[in-house]
Amino acid sequence: MEILATSKTQFQLSLDRMIDESVVYGAKPKAIAYEFDRLFSVDELRLDYDIALLSPNKYFLPPKTPLLEFKLDPQVSVETMVDAQPGIIIGIHPYDMHALKLLDAVFLDNLRDINYQTRRQAITIVGVDCLQPWQYSFAASMGTALPPDNFDLWLTDLGNEYLIEVGSEKGERLCRRYFKVSDTGEAQVRKREKLREDSLSHYKLSLDISPEEIPELLDTEWNSPMWEELGQKCFSCASCTMVCPTCICFDVRDKMELSQLAGVRYRRWDSCMFDAFAKVASGENFRPTGTDRLRHRLYRKGKYMLERWGELGCVGCGRCVHACLVDIASPVYAYNRLAREAKTR
């Protein structure tokens, strides 16, 4: 689609107005990391952030989503509950857009999840190229360092101006409403391609095989001693899954009001890394050890999600690599090591 340009001064003015008139989220510096949060001033926004602690998926699949509200008195009633606020997210990185593609496949392609769908439709996405990647990221080697085609608008920082690519009608409307743009020439687009290409060489971690090879690699490595070696160190703290942009597992729970006459049924993030995740009522636990759970997670990321929903479950963002307290969560380490071991066998 169309690629336009806007000067940085103009961009600031546009965003000022956008933040005034709409609910806008973007990466803001917080105490220990950048985090997507509501913007109240354009100065809070950092488009050159390296990583956000949690992916913006928290806006589509929040840690806690109310599903139903019910009353027990005077009559029993249950209603569908949907809460979504129209808004704009500015500055999603390419790898997180790849993750969103997977979430769309899960929650929209087969059975449509009304809560996810409503939130997804209410949000306009303005992505940005990640030109200075985070030290723990390996997105380039996962093929997720460049944007897929699911954005509304896409920004690239050319130094003195931003290029704006229009990806959807929703994006076009947003662009027309807020941005003062000029047409671009071939030179600007070439500069964007050069910057993107250069960014790929800045990644410090990389997968030694092609991502397409991960599923077949896993087919032969179920009994690798690596699983036990890593798994026995696992705290089952679930940090790796909480920060993962493709982790979607949840629990469904009820919460009553103090009156005990009404309440809400909600889903909240759960994790296959928690020891009771696969435990049934009779007490049997079908994934009783840290090893079982760590292996399941890395199979889900590297094989199962692809088989089921057509997208790999790892986008190489590196959040889990950094979040793990005992340094065992890294998919790139695990897959590289398995590939190495398979080769030398």
Added chain:
Amino acid sequence: MINEASEKSLYLPRPVKLIEVETLARKEKLFRLQLEDGNVLDHSPGQFVEVSVLGIGEAPISIASSPTRGPVFELGVRVVGSVTQALHRLRPGNTLGIRGPFGNGFPIPELEGRDLLFVAGGIGLCPLRSMIQYALDKRHQFGKVILLYGCRQPVERLFRQELREWRERDDIVLLESVDRCPADIAWEGSVGVITTLFPSLDVEANRTVAMVVGPPVMYRYVVAECLKKGMAKENILLSLERRMKCGMGFCGHCQIDNTYVCLEGPVFSYARLAQLNEVEL
């Protein structure tokens, strides 16, 4: 805030009326239910529903009755957690919610014309009862019907009246075992684990399909006995218990390798299970 849902949530339960409650054993009750909107549940034997008690939560429960028995359906529920405790407190006339039916159920077209060997351990009789009733109601569509039922002790036996009726029929063979029997209780069945019923069993391996439901520990031994009888792996069907939270392939709790028990199961052939890494049988 947008609060008007244009569509109903996938999680919205359908109201069902509790018609009757029957005590089956110390921890088990049978609930007779009917959809309040007048519709039929339209389930297959072997499927399950998510039973909802508002304010407490949901639990996956197998349907214990056959679709051939009309609009009333039955759930056998053992008290194990908060939802099942709440269920046990309900009285006839109360309303509860269900979602579903979910899962595949038993492959009825593949069972037609075959001998059926049911192997039930404890509360595993509930999901099998749905299929047993179905087979008895459409008796001419199936060959021999054999039920092996094992419990820990006689007092834990479920559906005693129905067991008696089945014992009196000549078109179903019922053999029972208990792990142990207190001295003061009269018991005519076998004493020992359920596999003690196998050696004397006369099955034609190539025309029999086994359907096995019980505690996880039972499967390995029963499968071994079926194989010993010469049955093919494809003809040994097991229904698995997992923690299905959503029933729709989203929540992840029931996953075995890449298989969702709530979608592709809960009924699997042993041949299929043998291909899965996370199943040790």
